[in-house]
Amino acid sequence: MVRMYASRNLRNCTKDCMCLYVCPTGATDTETGQIDFDKCIGCGDCVRSCPNGAISLIPYTYPPQQPKDDQCVAAVRAISHSKALQEAIAEDAMSTSDDPALFLLMKAVRRSNRLMGEDLVRETGYMLPQSGEVRRLLESLIANPPDGFPVEAARELLGLLRFTE
Amino acid sequence: MKYRCSVCGYIYDEDKEGVRFEDLPEDWRCPVCGEGKEGFEPMEDEEPAPVRAPEVQEAPSVEEGDLRELSAAELSALCSNLARGCEKQQLSRESELFKQISDYFWSNRVVPDHDGVASLLELIGKDLEAYPAAKDVVSSAGDRGSLRVLTWSEKVTMIMDSILTRYRDDPSFLQHTSVYVCDICGFIYIGDNPPAVCPVCKVPGFMILRAGGVA
Numbered sequence: 001m002v003r004m005y006a007s008r009n010l011r012n013c014t015k016d017c018m019c020l021y022v023c024p025t026g027a028t029d030t031e032t033g034q035i036d037f038d039k040c041i042g043c044g045d046c047v048r049s050c051p052n053g054a055i056s057l058i059p060y061t062y063p064p065q066q067p068k069d070d071q072c073v074a075a076v077r078a079i080s081h082s083k084a085l086q087e088a089i090a091e092d093a094m095s096t097s098d099d100p101a102l103f104l105l106m107k108a109v110r111r112s113n114r115l116m117g118e119d120l121v122r123e124t125g126y127m128l129p130q131s132g133e134v135r136r137l138l139e140s141l142i143a144n145p146p147d148g149f150p151v152e153a154a155r156e157l158l159g160l161l162r163f164t165e
Numbered sequence: 166m167k168y169r170c171s172v173c174g175y176i177y178d179e180d181k182e183g184v185r186f187e188d189l190p191e192d193w194r195c196p197v198c199g200e201g202k203e204g205f206e207p208m209e210d211e212e213p214a215p216v217r218a219p220e221v222q223e224a225p226s227v228e229e230g231d232l233r234e235l236s237a238a239e240l241s242a243l244c245s246n247l248a249r250g251c252e253k254q255q256l257s258r259e260s261e262l263f264k265q266i267s268d269y270f271w272s273n274r275v276v277p278d279h280d281g282v283a284s285l286l287e288l289i290g291k292d293l294e295a296y297p298a299a300k301d302v303v304s305s306a307g308d309r310g311s312l313r314v315l316t317w318s319e320k321v322t323m324i325m326d327s328i329l330t331r332y333r334d335d336p337s338f339l340q341h342t343s344v345y346v347c348d349i350c351g352f353i354y355i356g357d358n359p360p361a362v363c364p365v366c367k368v369p370g371f372m373i374l375r376a377g378g379v380a
Contacts, residue, residue, distance in 0.1 A: 082292050101332075129251050160258065
């Protein structure tokens with residue numbers, strides 16, 4: 001079985017405290033509202049006892065992701081490319097607008113295009129931060145960094161993430 | 166009799182509303198996406214749509230290295246999405262680092278020459294032409310994940326097209342109203358009472374966030 005740790009969704013937590021009663025290590029009783037991941041042994045007792053379904057288990061490691069077909073990647077990428085252009089145009093139109101209605105509309109269009117772009121790009125093999133695709137992307141950016149690229153951030157990520165491959 | 170909005174899928178039920186669809190004023194609009202009456206189609210008695218035989222298409226060949234390189238703006242979106250993914254896993258430091266890389270790529274984006282709303286409508290028109298073929302490609306490959314994102318973003322794009330066209334024709338329609346964006350799929354809602362469930366991705370309404378309002 002995959003090793004897991006419990007995590008509290010603060011939006012749902014109504015402080016019923018059942019997780020405090022059942023936790024064998026005291027990991028659920030903290031001043032931050034979140035569970036102490038270092039103390040948690042992933043037994044799942046808090047998940048089962050929470051009356052509001054506010055706790056779930058997060059795995060330490062993930063399985064390799066489904067491979068993506070090149071045809072599909074090309075089809076999706078043609079559209080994500082357009083969404084990125086539209087996001088940049090909307091932001092530019094927003095910053096040069098003195099009409100509050102247009103400003104607001106462009107703000108919404110910019111955000112909408114970012115969300116669509118994120119969703120499209122992630123479906124081309126970059127869904128899971130710990131995937132092999134992400135590792136290879138970070139490695140290639142470190143090997144050939146574009147001007148001003150934050151190499152240290154990429155290196156730290158390579159060290160922190162437990163990659164699937 | 167029921168009528169369905171061809172843009173967002175909202176259903177107008179004459180029995181529930183107590184007003185016949187044809188008696189609605191000509192300037193009546195879809196309460197969800199703002200599409201006009203002409204965008205509504207009468208619903209047949211729930212007859213299942215005829216199953217269309219999949220068209221066999223010669224798939225365009227993709228050569229090694231032929232895949233379009235990700236632009237700086239796309240890499241920014243890729244990294245901001247990974248930051249979100251880390252946040253969901255409670256990996257706060259990792260999330261911060263991906264945000265940092267996302268910001269770097271965004272600061273290197275290329276802003277094309279443009280004419281504001283007109284340029285956006287032009288790009289949107291091209292996207293709407295590209296969706297059907299893209300959906301065919303991913304369907305025949307059995308890639309449900311890609312089919313999902315194309316289905317959602319096509320709907321969001323149709324609604325955006327309808328809103329921008331309306332703004333171009335009558336900029337005053339945004340006065341005295343609020344604008345909301347679904348934080349999951351990007352669905353844009355113009356009005357003061359966003360739906361309880363997103364009509365595109367079906368996330369609960371509290372994820373549909375207010376972008377602001379014009380007094």
